[in-house]
Amino acid sequence: MKDRLLEVNINESRYSDGLKNSNGRFYSERIVQTRESRLHYHNFYELEIIVSGKSVQQLDGNCFELKRGSVTLISPNQVHYIEKPSEPMDIISIKITPEIINEDLLLNLSVMDFPIIGLLSENQLEFFINSYEVIKNNIFLKTNSILKINSVACQINSFIYFVIAEFGGKCVNSENDSLNKPMFKAIKYVKQNCLKDLTLKVAADEFGYSPSYFSAKFKEFTGKGFARFVQDERLLLAYRQIRTTDKSITRISEDCGFESFPYFSRAFKQKYGKAPSFYRNKKI
Numbered sequence: 001m002k003d004r005l006l007e008v009n010i011n012e013s014r015y016s017d018g019l020k021n022s023n024g025r026f027y028s029e030r031i032v033q034t035r036e037s038r039l040h041y042h043n044f045y046e047l048e049i050i051v052s053g054k055s056v057q058q059l060d061g062n063c064f065e066l067k068r069g070s071v072t073l074i075s076p077n078q079v080h081y082i083e084k085p086s087e088p089m090d091i092i093s094i095k096i097t098p099e100i101i102n103e104d105l106l107l108n109l110s111v112m113d114f115p116i117i118g119l120l121s122e123n124q125l126e127f128f129i130n131s132y133e134v135i136k137n138n139i140f141l142k143t144n145s146i147l148k149i150n151s152v153a154c155q156i157n158s159f160i161y162f163v164i165a166e167f168g169g170k171c172v173n174s175e176n177d178s179l180n181k182p183m184f185k186a187i188k189y190v191k192q193n194c195l196k197d198l199t200l201k202v203a204a205d206e207f208g209y210s211p212s213y214f215s216a217k218f219k220e221f222t223g224k225g226f227a228r229f230v231q232d233e234r235l236l237l238a239y240r241q242i243r244t245t246d247k248s249i250t251r252i253s254e255d256c257g258f259e260s261f262p263y264f265s266r267a268f269k270q271k272y273g274k275a276p277s278f279y280r281n282k283k284i
Contacts, residue, residue, distance in 0.1 A: 007244070008042035010095055025100040025149070026156060028136055030092050036084040041244060045096040045109070046074040047159060049120070049128050053089030057082050059115045061239060061272045061279060069125045073163050075114040079243040092132050100153045101160065108164055111187040111221075118167030131155060182207060183221050186214070190226075194233040195257050200226045234258065235271050242279050249276045 015027045033053070050070040057064050057072065059080040064072070066082065066089070074080060076098075082089075098106060120128065135152055186207045190198065203226070204214035215226055222229050238256040241247060250261055253276075258264035268276050 006038045006040035008040050010042070010044045010097060015095070025097050025153065027095040028093070028132065030090070030132070030136070033082065033085060033089045033091055037082045039079065039081045039243075041077050041079045041240070042095075043076050045076060045098070045101070045160075046072075047094040047096065047156075047163065048072045048074070049092040049125070049132075051090035051092060051125070051129060053085050053087050053091075055082050055085040055089055060236065064115070064117050067119075069120040069122070071118050071120050071128070071163055071167070073114070073116040073160065073168075075109070075112075077240055077244075078114055079240055080115075092129070094132075094156060094159070096156060096160070100156060102157055105157055105160060105164075107181070107184055107188065108168075109160075110191065111184050112164060112168050116163055116168045118163065128159070131159070183217050186218070187221060190218075190230065191233055194230050195237065195255070198230060230257075231267060232271065235268055238264070238268065238276070239272060239279065242276055249280065252276075 010027060030051075033055075039058075048071065050066050050068055052068050053066075055066045057066050057080060059072075059074065060078050064070075066072075101109065135155055186203065186209075189206060190203055193203075200215055201211050203218075204211045207214070209217070218226050218229070224232065234256045238252050238258075241252045241256070242249060245252070247255070253261050253264035256264075258267075265276060272279065
């Protein structure tokens with residue numbers, strides 16, 4: 001498995017020149033891809049925009065079509081790769097560390113279901129291309145001026161804001177922060193603590209809600225009941241461990257909060273379409 005999976009770190013030498021000019025917070029490139037990419041995951045967010053070409057991208061076990069105008073926001077630790085393109089693909093890729101992302105935006109990202117994928121209109125695509133070229137070619141990428149680096153950070157944040165507002169579903173609404181932010185923080189808390197002995201009552205008590213109110217609001221914001229949400233998060237973490245570690249699948253099921261391996265296996269197959277062992281041995 002190790003020779004099929006690549007862990008990518010933004011501080012690798014291939015990115016070093018670009019990172020020197022952005023205080024290590026982002027890296028941007030425009031590439032022409034003609035071959036299948038390696039199965040990999042990384043420690044940063046990645047915004048991909050397809051300028052031309054067609055292919056299929058595998059992300060956490062799901063397939064997504066890529067074509068002109070496709071935009072994808074990938075989160076850290078998502079296992080993915082692009083199949084061999086049917087024709088050369090012109091791709092804009094912006095690799096973004098959490099340090100560059102502002103606080104409200106990080107809160108939104110912490111509760112999103114990834115990947116976030118959409119199809120840009122021609123006008124939107126042209127805007128992204130032109131904005132990217134300004135970022136790449138402007139003098140501020142050749143200096144260490146904090147003000148100039150921050151101006152790029154603002155542009156990248158605006159890209160992410162647009163993508164999640166257009167294609168990411170429910171977002172924190174600044175006009176209703178008093179209503180939305182507490183629930184978004186609660187969802188983030190559940191995601192971060194889903195491997196613990198987390199019950200609806202424990203989560204509701206953490207934020208001062210009654211279990212019935214918390215349950216209703218949680219489903220309103222996530223589209224899932226509390227127990228289903230927790231199970232899906234555990235299954236996702238199990239999938240990633242199957243792809244990225246050599247731990248036994250039985251051990252992974254235990255570590256991810258499943259007391260019964262047969263139940264874990266059934267739930268995993270229902271979510272991903274195949275038994276857990278399939279994903280350890282296959283590039284998909």
